Amino acid sequence: MLNPGHNACPGCGAALAVRYLTRALGPNLAIVLTASCWSIISGMPPLTALKCPILHCPFPSAGSVGSGLRRGLNAKGQHNTTVVVLAGDGGTFDIGLQALSGAAQRNEDYLFVCYDNEAYMNTGMQTSSATPFGARTNTAPYPLFKEGQKKDIMQIMAAHGIPYAATATVAFPDDMERKLKKAQEIRGFRFMHILSPCPPGWGTDSSDTIHLSRLAVNTGFFPLYEIVNGVSWKMTCQPEGKRTPLKEYLQNQRRFKQMEDLRIEALQEEVDHDWEALQEKIEATKCSD
Amino acid sequence: MAYELMSGSQAAAVAVQRVGVDLVAAYPITPQTAIVETLANFEGKGELGGEFVSVESEYAALACCYGAAAAGARVFTATASHGLAYMHEMIHWCSGARVPIVMVNVNRTIGAPWSLDPDQGDSLSQRDTGWMQIYCSGAQEVLDTVMQAFLLSEELLLPCMVVFDGFYISHTYEAVDVPDLEKTRKFIGPPPFTAQVQPEKPANIHALITGDMQADLVRNRHETMLRAPAVFKEINHRFAETFGRSYGVIDSVMPPGTKKVILAAGATAETVRWTLPELEQTGMVQLRMFRPFPREDLCNLFEAHDIEQVVVIDRNCSTGMGGILAQELQAAVYGMEKPPAVKDIILAGGIDLTPEMLVKALTETASLDKVEQKWGVDLR
Numbered sequence: 024m025l026n027p028g029h030n031a032c033p034g035c036g037a038a039l040a041v042r043y044l045t046r047a048l049g050p051n052l053a054i055v056l057t058a059s060c061w062s063i064i065s066g067m068p069p070l071t072a073l074k075c076p077i078l079h080c081p082f083p084s085a086g087s088v089g090s091g092l093r094r095g096l097n098a099k100g101q102h103n104t105t106v107v108v109l110a111g112d113g114g115t116f117d118i119g120l121q122a123l124s125g126a127a128q129r130n131e132d133y134l135f136v137c138y139d140n141e142a143y144m145n146t147g148m149q150t151s152s153a154t155p156f157g158a159r160t161n162t163a164p165y166p167l168f169k170e171g172q173k174k175d176i177m178q179i180m181a182a183h184g185i186p187y188a189a190t191a192t193v194a195f196p197d198d199m200e201r202k203l204k205k206a207q208e209i210r211g212f213r214f215m216h217i218l219s220p221c222p223p224g225w226g227t228d229s230s231d232t233i234h235l236s237r238l239a240v241n242t243g244f245f246p247l248y249e250i251v252n253g254v255s256w257k258m259t260c261q262p263e264g265k266r267t268p269l270k271e272y273l274q275n276q277r278r279f280k281q282m283e284d285l286r287i288e289a290l291q292e293e294v295d296h297d298w299e300a301l302q303e304k305i306e307a308t309k310c311s312d
Numbered sequence: 313m314a315y316e317l318m319s320g321s322q323a324a325a326v327a328v329q330r331v332g333v334d335l336v337a338a339y340p341i342t343p344q345t346a347i348v349e350t351l352a353n354f355e356g357k358g359e360l361g362g363e364f365v366s367v368e369s370e371y372a373a374l375a376c377c378y379g380a381a382a383a384g385a386r387v388f389t390a391t392a393s394h395g396l397a398y399m400h401e402m403i404h405w406c407s408g409a410r411v412p413i414v415m416v417n418v419n420r421t422i423g424a425p426w427s428l429d430p431d432q433g434d435s436l437s438q439r440d441t442g443w444m445q446i447y448c449s450g451a452q453e454v455l456d457t458v459m460q461a462f463l464l465s466e467e468l469l470l471p472c473m474v475v476f477d478g479f480y481i482s483h484t485y486e487a488v489d490v491p492d493l494e495k496t497r498k499f500i501g502p503p504p505f506t507a508q509v510q511p512e513k514p515a516n517i518h519a520l521i522t523g524d525m526q527a528d529l530v531r532n533r534h535e536t537m538l539r540a541p542a543v544f545k546e547i548n549h550r551f552a553e554t555f556g557r558s559y560g561v562i563d564s565v566m567p568p569g570t571k572k573v574i575l576a577a578g579a580t581a582e583t584v585r586w587t588l589p590e591l592e593q594t595g596m597v598q599l600r601m602f603r604p605f606p607r608e609d610l611c612n613l614f615e616a617h618d619i620e621q622v623v624v625i626d627r628n629c630s631t632g633m634g635g636i637l638a639q640e641l642q643a644a645v646y647g648m649e650k651p652p653a654v655k656d657i658i659l660a661g662g663i664d665l666t667p668e669m670l671v672k673a674l675t676e677t678a679s680l681d682k683v684e685q686k687w688g689v690d691l692r
Contacts (some may be wrong), residue, residue, distance in 0.1 A: 053511050055379065059501065062520060069518035076509045078382050079518040081401050086376035089368060091379025091387075092509060098334035098385045104511040122375065269667055293654030 024050045027071035030082060031064045034229025036219030036236065037138040038064055039193040041109065043137060045073055046201040052105050053078065055092055057085035060145045060221075061112030061138070070275035085110045086122030090096070090131045091238075105207055113143050113270040114119040114155035116174050127212045134206050134213040137176065140221035148224045148278075156293060157286045158278040165281055172293060177216055177250065177283040184253035186211040191247065192218040194236035198247055205249075214311045218245045226277020243298040255312075269294055316490050319404065320481035321610045323488050324390065324416045324474070325350035327458035330496040334385035334503075335363040337376035339369055343430060343478035344418040351388075359506045362386075363385065370395035374402035374415070381411035383515070384507030389413070391421035393434045394480060400438070402619070403471075407442025407533065409518050410466040412505055413472070415443075419627070420478040420667035421555040423664045429662030430477035432578060436602070444472040445602040447577040451486040456557060457506055457600075461494065463547050466505050467537050475602075476625070478662075480579035486642075489538040491555055499554050523613065535605045544601065561601035562609050570595035570617055573652070573675075577602060579636060580665045584625065586589055587667040591674055599637065602634040607644040614645065623680055629660035634685060654679040659688035 024207035031038035037060050045052060052075040058061065058207065065072045082090040089108035091175060096104050110119050143149040143153050147161040152174040163169050180188045186198030187209045191199035199217070206213040220236055222229040240262060241243035247260035269291045273279040279287075318326065325347045330335065336355075338348040342482065354360040362385075367373045370391050373611040377387040396417050406413055413424075418434045422426035435445060446461065448454045456476050465472040476482065508517050521529075541561045552558035565588060574584045574596045581598035589595055595611065599606070614622070622645075626635025633639060638656035645651040657673055657680075659665055674682060680686060 051511050053509050063517050065519055068516045068519050068521060071514055071519075073516075074514045076511060076513060076515045077437030077517060077519065078379070078509050080375065081376065081405050083371065084378070084402060084405075087337075087372035087375035088379035090365065090372075090380070091335065091376035091380075092369070092665060094335055094365065095385035095507075096509070096511070098380070099383055099507060101383070111627065121368060122372055125372055128368075129365070212689075235679075269446055285559025310348075 024074045026072050026074065027203070029064050032064055032223055032229070034222040034232040035064070036193050036221060036232050037061060039139060040138050040217045040219050040234070043196050043199050044203060045191070046085065047200045048105050048107065048207055049075055050068045051103055053083055053096065055080055055106070055108040057110045057114040058082040059114055060140070060146070061109060061111070061220055063145060064267060081095060082114055083118045084121050085114050086121060086256065089133045089135065090126050090129065093131060093133045096137040103168035106133045110135070110137055111145070112137060112139040112141060113151045116153045116176055118222065119152050124183065125181060125248045127185050128215070130185065130211045134214045134215065136217060138217045138219040140219045142222060142224055143223050144224040148217035155290065157282050157290050160168060160278070168282070170288070181250045181253045183264065185214060186252060187249065190216045190245065192236045192245060193220070194233045194240065195247060195260055202249060202259070224279070226279070231275065235272065235276070238267060241267045241270045242269045242294065244269060244272055244294050246298065246301055248301065256301070256308045258305055266298070280287060314490050314492070315487045317485050318488050319346060319442040319483055320451045320454045320476050321346035321418065321483070322350050323455040325354070326611055327355045328388045329360060329501050330491060330493055331459055332361045332464050332497055333388045335365065335377070335380045335387045336360070336362065336389065337365040337367050337373040337387070339367055339373050339391070339395060340391050341370070341395040342405055343420055343482045344390050344416070346396070346452070346482065347390040347416060357481060358639050368400045371402055373471070374399045374406065377413050378402060378406050378409065378411055381413055381677055382508045383501065384505065384540060386503040388415070390416040390418070396434050396438060397422055403438055403441045403443060406471045408529070410469040410533070411471065411508070412469055414461045414465055415471065415473050416458065417473050417475045418478045418482045419475060419662070427661065428478065429654040430480060430579070430627055431660060431662035434691060435473060435475045435595055436628050439603060439636070442470065443603065444470055444537065445487050446472065446474050447602060448474065448476040448481065448599060449454050449579055449581040450481065451484070451488050453559065454481065454487055455490070456551065456555070456559065459500065460544070460547050460551060462500060464540065464544055466503055467543055469505060470537055474494045475578065477579040495554065539607055540604050541594065541609065546691050558624060559600060560605040562613070563600060564595060564613055564616055565599045566628045569593045571619065572621045572623065573597055573614070573619050574623045574625065575637065575641065576647055578627065580625045580627060580659070583665050583667060584670065587670045590667065590671055594674065605644060610641070610644055611648055614652050615648065618650070621655060623655045624656060625657050625659065627659040627662055629658050634658065656685040656687060658685060659692070663688050
């Protein structure tokens with residue numbers, strides 16, 4: 024479904040994510056696309072990067088435009104078309120959060136996919152609320168760094184009690200595809216959070232995208248799990264053996280360069296804490312099953 | 313003929329129900345709430361025919377309408393004041409996207425400070441967004457115009473705003489001739505436009521383009537909108553044949569010997585109409601269509617009657633310049649062989665215009681013959 028000649032940078036995690044996404048969900052697919060890297064990747068009309076319609080929309084509006092498109096297609100008898108709203112982390116965590124929350128609360132019948140490259144990358148790497156603690160951005164240049172934690176979007180979505188929410192990343196395409204197909208079969212609001220490495224933004228080699236994506240999972244920085252109805256938590260892809268120290272994930276990314284050991288320890292503690300909290304939810308789900 | 317007692321807001325909602333829409337997305341705001349409540353009641357009784365979506369903001373309401381209209385659905389929303397201002401980005405987007413949408417705006421002053429009176433600055437400040445705007449002066453007119461707006465919008469593929477004053481129109485009850493449902497549905501017909509999103513057709517819809525490409529689109533949009541007066545007249549011609557009523561892009565009353573004309577939009581036009589017998593050699597123009605601005609109709613009228621002065625009632629004020637309708641009219645008459653002098657009465661804050669105030673403004677020694685403008689508050 025992804026045409027050659029799209030406008031993504033080499034090694035773009037978001038391009039890979041959408042390639043897997045459209046392959047899993049197509050061909051009867053309509054995508055609502057908000058302002059993000061993909062606004063550029065999709066190409067200039069009459070050219071298009073995807074073999075399905077893409078309806079572009081203003082930055083804060085994705086969740087609401089998805090609601091309208093789904094209902095409009097239904098009104099026209101196109102019930103079988105899968106509607107996907109595609110947004111970056113800015114269009115999901117920040118400016119798009121109100122529309123996302125509204126649509127989730129109404130349990131609108133579509134899949135919202137956030138490809139998360141952890142900053143405003145299309146405009147040149149500015150801090151978003153998805154930027155991890157300690158990272159440098161162009162709105163937090165050295166000696167500044169992102170203060171405060173990355174917003175926990177999955178807990179926010181779980182709190183809406185939506186039928187399905189899952190995390191995924193490009194190093195685990197089978198896991199991603201299984202989740203996408205599962206989401207496609209479910210009616211009501213579905214949410215996927217996809218970690219998408221960004222070589223120019225993160226300051227990494229374009230050949231490192233898959234490696235970093237895998238390390239994010241193996242360090243526990245980005246665990247792969249799913250949540251059904253906001254209450255049933257399940258790990259889908261567990262790192263083998265002990266989790267890799269976070270430092271290994273951070274050390275080859277320029278955005279974390281000059282990060283003092285103290286801050287690396289603080290971020291490691293945060294990851295450990297979140298990991299334990301996640302395990303508790305998963306164990307609690309097992310007990311109630 | 314089936315007359316019912318209803319408010320302007322209810323008349324708007326009844327029009328939407330008579331037309332039959334696929335989707336209404338709306339968010340409540342004073343003084344628009346009766347419109348959404350009436351539509352929700354229709355849905356509750358299974359009489360709306362489409363879906364009613366209670367969204368989380370006005371911005372979401374218009375965004376939802378955009379998505380549905382892109383799929384080929386007929387949509388409606390309504391708002392007022394701060395709600396319209398909050399929609400601003402989507403208002404631009406929808407006209408650029410060339411989706412037909414009908415939206416009612418009930419005029420209310422925009423803060424700060426909080427205010428409820430019907431200053432028209434909320435909708436007039438959306439002048440340059442590429443939407444057509446039609447102003448109504450009574451409940452019957454609201455009902456008929458909302459119905460007609462669907463035809464106009466769908467014919468030109470441009471969104472259309474139907475505007476009326478908060479409280480004076482929205483909350484005032486009048487006897488309204490409610491058209492028969494089947495007769496209306498037959499007159500309106502199904503939406504004639506093609507869906508932009510067709511799942512089997514790959515397309516990069518409203519994606520980033522060059523300035524050159526945008527220039528062509530803007531020109532096309534402008535030239536299309538200039539066709540609106542002719543299309544609107546044709547719609548009203550057919551409307552009259554079916555329902556026995558019709559409206560112009562401007563509606564005028566010109567008693568014999570008229571040399572002076574009062575121009576007003578919305579509820580104040582009704583006040584002017586009732587005050588005319590007390591004024592000598594004075595006519596009136598109700599400006600119904602504001603975008604596109606009916607320059608040709610106005611100039612022809614002024615020329616035919618050798619009008620020397622136009623007194624504009626502006627229930628708004630563009631800070632730093634003055635009344636918006638007066639500015640528009642100045643620009644419209646510029647270039648006429650004998651352009652009338654344009655005078656302005658500014659009812660900023662949405663204050664009421666009484667017949668006494670109007671008579672005072674036009675007849676007393678300090679009348680508008682000697683000054684450019686008068687503030688409504690000074691006429692009390």
